[in-house]
Amino acid sequence: MSQLKLVTIIITGIVVLAGLGGAIVFLGVRGLIDAAEEEFQNELSEGPPPSLPQATWVVDDIETLADFGYRKIDTVAHANAGDFIQFRLEDLGYEVEIQNFTTQLCEDCRNYVATMEGEDPDSWIVVGGHYDAICYSQQVIIGIEYPGCTSEGAYDDATGVASVLELARLMKEWQQLAWDEFGIELKPEHTWKFAAWDYEEWQGSGSPEGAGYGSETFVTTLPEGVEIATYINLDMYGLNWPVETQLASQLSGCDEDYFHLYLFTSPVDDWSYYEDRGVNVTDEMREQAVLLQDRLGMVLHEQLQYPTEWVAVLDDTKGNSDHYNFISRGWPATWFRGMHEFLQEEDDTCEQSPKHAPTDRVDVLYTLAGGRGGLEAGMQTGLNALALLMWNDITGNWE
Known part of the structure; x- marks a missing residue:
């Protein structure tokens, strides 16, 4: 055998042995990674979220959004609020999709969506x-704008937007904790979209347009093949349990101990509101409604043990917000709404959560909630429920 042939055989043997060794090392490392992922998944499914939303940060953002001034469409305050939302989401590490749209009354409307x-x-x-x-509601005449009417939109709807920002932050925090502690990329089962809608508000009785154009733009431009598992x-939430009815209101005749948190949800029993508006209610929509109401009830009353008298899941029978655009197109949805039981009905004397009026200010929210701490407590009620819904999806317990 020539020396060249012998050297070739030796080199070939070394390469084969190295390949086998590399394969063994790779399988060993892969096994360690799989074991770590299994351990992490077990911890996830058995334990609570590693952290919860911070209501105090949410209230800080409510104040910031209110400080921009009257966020009527196509105003400087409106544009500044949009920039704030975009920059905050980008600072959290999201790539923000800006959905531009126009209407007869809005030349520069924008949704902001993080994924x-x-x-x-x-x-x-x-x-x-x-x-x-928007600012137009009066006690006697609803929907009429009047000169000088401005609103901070603190309750309607800085509370909602600030909460969306906090949930987006929390999802990133969980992702970072998973990477730092386990070296694992955390992913929910579904893709989550954190959205700030534009032009939800009806512009008043003289308007040639309706409302809800931001969320309508979103649902009518979905990519082919995409489904909405839940919206x-x-x-307008935060003025809800455990926020107590203040003494002045009780003395005036309000007999409700607390504000309620209602989750107006795809109906199980009463679809008449949607059927009256031409919606073809399918068996699948009914089945999804049952699943969603059951899921919400489990989180609220089994996991968090909130009192059913003050925190309730109800059939949505009035629309009146962005969830309508999802339910009417066949997607299951729910609306978190903090309020007293009746809205100026049945001789009810309980003061109502402010909206569409100059009284929709941060200081008024603090007064109704018994101080900033009361508003934070009310916000925390909804935020914890939202966090558990997110966590259940991450742990594979959504269904």
Whole structure:
């Protein structure tokens, strides 16, 4: 055998042995990674979220959004609020999709949408609130604008937008914790969309247009093949359990101990509101409604043990916010709404949550909630429920 042939055989043997060794090392490392992922998944499914939303930061953002002034469409305050939302989401590490649209009354309307991609890129859970504001409601005449009417839009709907920003932050925080502690990229089962809608508010009785154009733009421009697993609408909440009815209101005749948190949800029993508006209610829509109401009830009353008297999941029978655009197109949805039981009905004397009026200010919210701490407590009620919904999706417990 020639020396060249012998050297060739030796080199070939070394290469083969090195390849086998590399394969063994790779399999060993892969096994360690799989074991770590399994351990992490077990910890996830058995334990609570590693952290919860911070209501105090949400209230800080409510103040910031209110400080921009009257966020009526196509105003400087409106544009500044949009920039704030975009920059905050980008600072959190999201790539922000800006959905531009125009209407007869709005020349520069924009939705802001941030994405946390999940295991299924085509099945979305969307959380949204609207950042525009309006001022027109009066006790006697509803829907009439009058000179000088301005609103900070603190409750309607800085509360919702600030909550969307906090949930987006929390998702990133969980992702970072998973990477720091386990070296694992955390992904929810569904893809989550964190959205700030524009032009939710009706512009008054003289308007040639309706309302809800931001969320309508979103649902009518979905990519082909995408489904909405659930839409969660955050519009005017925080004045809810455990916020107590203040003494002045009780003395005036209000007999409700607390504000309620209602989750107006795809109906199980009463679809008449949607059927009256031409919606073809399918068996699948009914089945999805049952699943969603059951899921919400489990989080609220089994996991968090909130009192059913003050925190309730109800059939949505009035629309009146962005969730309508999802339900009417066949997607299951819910609306978080903090309020007293009746809205100036049945001789009710409980003061109502402010909206569409000069009284929709941060200081008024503090007065109704018994101080900033009361508002934070009310916000925390909804935020914790939202966090558990997110966590259940991450741990594979959404269904």
